[in-house]
Amino acid sequence: MKPQQKRSRRPQGTRGPRPVGSSRWSARAAATQALLAVGEGAYGSLALADSLRRGDVADPRERGLATEIVYGVLRWRLRLDAALSPYVKQGLTNLEPVAQELLRIGAYQILFLDRIPSPIAVSATQDAARNVGAGRITGLLNGVLRRVVENGESLPDGDDDFSIAARSSLPEWIVAALRVTYGSEDLAKEAEALKQRAPTTVRPTRARGGARAAQEALEDAGFAVEDGGHGTLAITGPGDPFGISAFYSGLYTPQDPASLAVVEGMSLAPGDRVLNLCAGRGVKTTAMADRGARVLACDLSEGKLADAAKLAKKLDVIEHVRTLPIDATRPPDDLGTFDHVLVDAPCTGLGTLRRHPEIAWRREPSDVGTLAQTQGAMLRAAAAHVAPGGVLTFAVCSFHPDELPDMELEGFSLERHEPPERPSEGVDLFQLKRWRRDG
Numbered sequence: 199m200k201p202q203q204k205r206s207r208r209p210q211g212t213r214g215p216r217p218v219g220s221s222r223w224s225a226r227a228a229a230t231q232a233l234l235a236v237g238e239g240a241y242g243s244l245a246l247a248d249s250l251r252r253g254d255v256a257d258p259r260e261r262g263l264a265t266e267i268v269y270g271v272l273r274w275r276l277r278l279d280a281a282l283s284p285y286v287k288q289g290l291t292n293l294e295p296v297a298q299e300l301l302r303i304g305a306y307q308i309l310f311l312d313r314i315p316s317p318i319a320v321s322a323t324q325d326a327a328r329n330v331g332a333g334r335i336t337g338l339l340n341g342v343l344r345r346v347v348e349n350g351e352s353l354p355d356g357d358d359d360f361s362i363a364a365r366s367s368l369p370e371w372i373v374a375a376l377r378v379t380y381g382s383e384d385l386a387k388e389a390e391a392l393k394q395r396a397p398t399t400v401r402p403t404r405a406r407g408g409a410r411a412a413q414e415a416l417e418d419a420g421f422a423v424e425d426g427g428h429g430t431l432a433i434t435g436p437g438d439p440f441g442i443s444a445f446y447s448g449l450y451t452p453q454d455p456a457s458l459a460v461v462e463g464m465s466l467a468p469g470d471r472v473l474n475l476c477a478g479r480g481v482k483t484t485a486m487a488d489r490g491a492r493v494l495a496c497d498l499s500e501g502k503l504a505d506a507a508k509l510a511k512k513l514d515v516i517e518h519v520r521t522l523p524i525d526a527t528r529p530p531d532d533l534g535t536f537d538h539v540l541v542d543a544p545c546t547g548l549g550t551l552r553r554h555p556e557i558a559w560r561r562e563p564s565d566v567g568t569l570a571q572t573q574g575a576m577l578r579a580a581a582a583h584v585a586p587g588g589v590l591t592f593a594v595c596s597f598h599p600d601e602l603p604d605m606e607l608e609g610f611s612l613e614r615h616e617p618p619e620r621p622s623e624g625v626d627l628f629q630l631k632r633w634r635r636d637g
């Protein structure tokens with residue numbers, strides 16, 4: 199074992215939870231419910247929104263604390279588990295899920311939230327247990343969390359994969375992939391950058407007045423708006439930019455700059471015919487349609503395509519969008535040919551770790567090989583549907599070196615290869631290749 203660093207915390211002030219017995223959930227109770235939903239497979243962002251709504255958590259400070267705790271626990275989960283494990287005799291992961299999540303919530307406050315004094319962190323976590331009907335485990339919480347308060351956490355300080363993984367709370371296989379992609383220099387810095395919270399960014403709808411209209415509406419509602427890169431706006435300020443009328447009327451939609459950069463990278467012209475083979479819920483499809491392209495949006499999931507059509511309607515681009523459920527590894531022969539074909543392939547999503555920290559422990563190293571096979575099959579199938587002189591774009595939101603197919607496409611010339619940017623640039627990460635079919 200390498201030399202150890204001891205972390206301690208300096209308590210300052212805090213607010214307590216809502217009174218026990220209130221029909222509303224406290225911030226910590228809402229966080230517990232959200233984390234339980236993530237444990238069952240939900241996305242963190244959706245689980246949190248659902249929990250805040252169900253628990254009727256209206257106070258902005260309570261909502262802020264719940265948000266901080268949910269993302270903090272997801273982001274630092276491996277490190278929290280390492281700090282808790284020595285004090286759970288039966289093994290942390292053998293405990294019932296509600297006990298695991300409450301222990302993580304307690305440990306996160308103790309180790310990461312300087313403004314919450316330790317005794318409050320422990321007692322408020324016990325209150326949350328009662329608030330979610332788990333009063334039976336308050337003794338366990340008290341015993342284990344007090345040990346974490348006394349002992350803090352031990353972190354190795356080396357530059358090997360194990361030490362960087364322990365400090366950055368990433369699995370070692372992800373640190374190893376970072377090392378291959380970005381090299382060893384500044385590896386710890388790049389791993390740390392993946393733990394930062396991504397800003398809230400949106401794509402203004404051109405069909406609804408574009409950036410100016412979206413910015414004015416957001417500023418009128420009290421938000422600060424800046425350029426978010428690649429045509430997005432970055433929003434800060436108290437409150438929820440997705441809870442105001444400008445959002446409901448379609449002036450903007452959530453999208454990260456890396457996702458919009460893929461659409462930018464296609465260099466579309468108005469009227470272009472696009473086949474989007476993995477359209478999902480239509481984020482890129484509607485961005486393309488908003489630029490005047492006519493898009494056939496395909497996906498394996500009919501439910502996602504129904505959401506894509508709903509989004510296209512809301513953003514006033516439905517005239518330019520058709521949907522078709524297909525398996526993109528075996529598209530029907532009679533699909534025809536298109537000016538552009540996009541394969542926005544299913545991938546590990548490692549490039550979006552800042553927004554979806556749960557990916558770090560949901561994904562397995564073996565997923566990369568399985569996904570790479572599907573990605574290769576999709577790319578080969580897609581090539582058959584590119585018109586002469588047309589463009590084939592392949593993109594993944596991952597920095598993993600094995601997720602961008604390294605294959606020759608007969609009758610195509612490689613026009614563009616965009617490797618992923620560095621996490622320390624403060625952006626989500628994607629890789630893209632673009633080929634043109636010989637005319």
Ligand SMILES: C[S@@+](CC[C@H](N)C(=O)[O-])C[C@H]1O[C@@H](n2cnc3c(N)ncnc32)[C@H](O)[C@@H]1O
Nearest residue numbers: 476477478479480481482497498525526542544
């Ligand atoms: C990275 S997501 C696409 C995101 C989408 N382009 C957007 O911008 O919102 C990958 C998509 O591939 C879809 N998918 C996975 N396997 C597929 C297959 N064999 N055929 C078609 N779509 C598939 C998934 O349902 C998922 O929606």
